[in-house]
Amino acid sequence: MSDAKTTTELTDEFLLGNYGRFPVAFSRGQGGYIFDEEGNKFLDFATGIAVCALGHCPPVMQKALTEQGGKLIHCSNLYQIREQAELGRFVVERMMERPGKVFFCNSGAEANDGLIKLARKRAYDKFGAETTKRDIVTCRQSFHGRTLGGIAATGQEKVKVGFDPLLPGFLHVPFNDPAALREAVSENTAAILFEPIQGEGGINTATVEFMAMADRLREQFDLLLMFDEVQCGSGRTGDWCGWRTLFEHTDIMVEPDAVSWAKGFGGGFPIGSFWASDDCAGSLGPGTHGSTFGGTPLGSAVSLAVLEEIERCGALENVKRQEARIREAVSSWNCPLVESLRGVGLLLGFVLNTDEMANVPGFSDSGQTPALFVVNEVMKQHMLTVPAGADVVRWLPRLDVPDAEIDEALTIFREVLEGLVSR
Numbered sequence: 001m002s003d004a005k006t007t008t009e010l011t012d013e014f015l016l017g018n019y020g021r022f023p024v025a026f027s028r029g030q031g032g033y034i035f036d037e038e039g040n041k042f043l044d045f046a047t048g049i050a051v052c053a054l055g056h057c058p059p060v061m062q063k064a065l066t067e068q069g070g071k072l073i074h075c076s077n078l079y080q081i082r083e084q085a086e087l088g089r090f091v092v093e094r095m096m097e098r099p100g101k102v103f104f105c106n107s108g109a110e111a112n113d114g115l116i117k118l119a120r121k122r123a124y125d126k127f128g129a130e131t132t133k134r135d136i137v138t139c140r141q142s143f144h145g146r147t148l149g150g151i152a153a154t155g156q157e158k159v160k161v162g163f164d165p166l167l168p169g170f171l172h173v174p175f176n177d178p179a180a181l182r183e184a185v186s187e188n189t190a191a192i193l194f195e196p197i198q199g200e201g202g203i204n205t206a207t208v209e210f211m212a213m214a215d216r217l218r219e220q221f222d223l224l225l226m227f228d229e230v231q232c233g234s235g236r237t238g239d240w241c242g243w244r245t246l247f248e249h250t251d252i253m254v255e256p257d258a259v260s261w262a263k264g265f266g267g268g269f270p271i272g273s274f275w276a277s278d279d280c281a282g283s284l285g286p287g288t289h290g291s292t293f294g295g296t297p298l299g300s301a302v303s304l305a306v307l308e309e310i311e312r313c314g315a316l317e318n319v320k321r322q323e324a325r326i327r328e329a330v331s332s333w334n335c336p337l338v339e340s341l342r343g344v345g346l347l348l349g350f351v352l353n354t355d356e357m358a359n360v361p362g363f364s365d366s367g368q369t370p371a372l373f374v375v376n377e378v379m380k381q382h383m384l385t386v387p388a389g390a391d392v393v394r395w396l397p398r399l400d401v402p403d404a405e406i407d408e409a410l411t412i413f414r415e416v417l418e419g420l421v422s423r
């Protein structure tokens with residue numbers, strides 16, 4: 001590099017200090033691997049936090065970027081946009097397989113803000129301007145993004161501190177507590193919003209009982225059931241719709257009124273989205289909502305190319321197959337640091353045993369959470385993972401990850417964990 005300053009120096013000098021960044025800068029990626037500025041190669045099981053659904057710089061994305069990039073990059077939503085409409089059709093026909101309408105934005109938080117507006121406007125339209133039906137019930141340990149709407153919806157104190165006054169009208173209930181949900185919902189509830197599989201909160205999977213209760217309350221109180229699939233959607237569970245995987249071996253199904261997506265939805269291109277059923281989508285009519293960059297020709301073409309490739313290359317089936325391979329391998333480990341493996345598809349969390357962690361030399365003095373400590377140790381062996389809460393290490397490989405990369409990850413991860421115990 002010609003610049004005399006290192007990336008770390010430039011970062012410290014010019015960038016807002018809002019991120020706790022690892023001291024590494026990546027400059028190149030290919031498939032399941034990412035390379036730092038010194039050329040060191042890392043197996044990437046972080047994928048930009050479930051973003052790079054097909055790994056780094058997949059040919060289909062390069063092709064869509066260059067082809068659409070040479071045709072039309074941006075066009076206002078004042079006009080019709082073919083690529084956006086095609087992407088909307090894919091969401092309705094291929095992902096949801098249910099009629100409805102789709103909106104495009106640029107991030108997960110924005111998509112959730114859209115859901116919040118949808119729920120309030122729909123109650124206003126249906127019950128009148130004087131309605132008290134404005135509350136949205138969400139879950140503890142949830143994560144819905146960093147906008148003012150997102151932090152109000154998020155059921156974690158740490159994202160809210162210092163930002164009062166928050167957007168009012170949010171109630172948080174313990175995740176997977178049907179009785180608490182029943183207790184919190186009233187005539188004033190406009191919507192229930194939760195992640196079918198909580199990501200940031202530690203990889204917690206909604207129980208069928210909890211989802212069924214949400215469904216019953218929807219009927220009883222005429223409210224919207226909305227799923228935040230920003231992290232667990234777009235194929236991460238091995239199905240287009242994360243919640244449907246949770247009902248796979250049951251004879252019931254719960255379907256939401258609205259769903260949000262981002263992260264893997266664009267495979268690395270920044271795009272967010274939500275779908276709303278035909279029953280409620282009409283509430284966001286002309287002039288009620290919008291986004292300058294939402295669903296540009298370029299973003300839409302790239303996202304569509306990614307989603308079509310996920311289907312074409314069999315990535316959904318691969319997710320389920322690799323999950324089974326991982327579970328089988330891990331079940332034969334005799335590794336005291338790992339308490340359990342949880343999650344769905346390739347949204348997996350290794351739950352660390354905190355008692356055992358306390359005995360690991362260097363851990364107590366590190367000042368780090370167990371998850372962060374392990375992520376750092378694994379990174380020293382050139383593999384990227386992500387903490388999920390204090391005690392869970394997340395694996396988020398690309399959806400088309402081949403056997404060899406899973407095997408490599410299993411070897412590295414196991415060796416690191418066993419090494420921590422014996423050192």
Ligand SMILES: *Cc1c(COP(=O)(O)O)cnc(C)c1O
Nearest residue numbers: 107108109143144145199230231
């Ligand atoms: C990451 C995430 C968000 C926020 O998405 P951004 O694109 O960072 O705004 C919202 N909900 C869930 C479940 C997420 O995992």
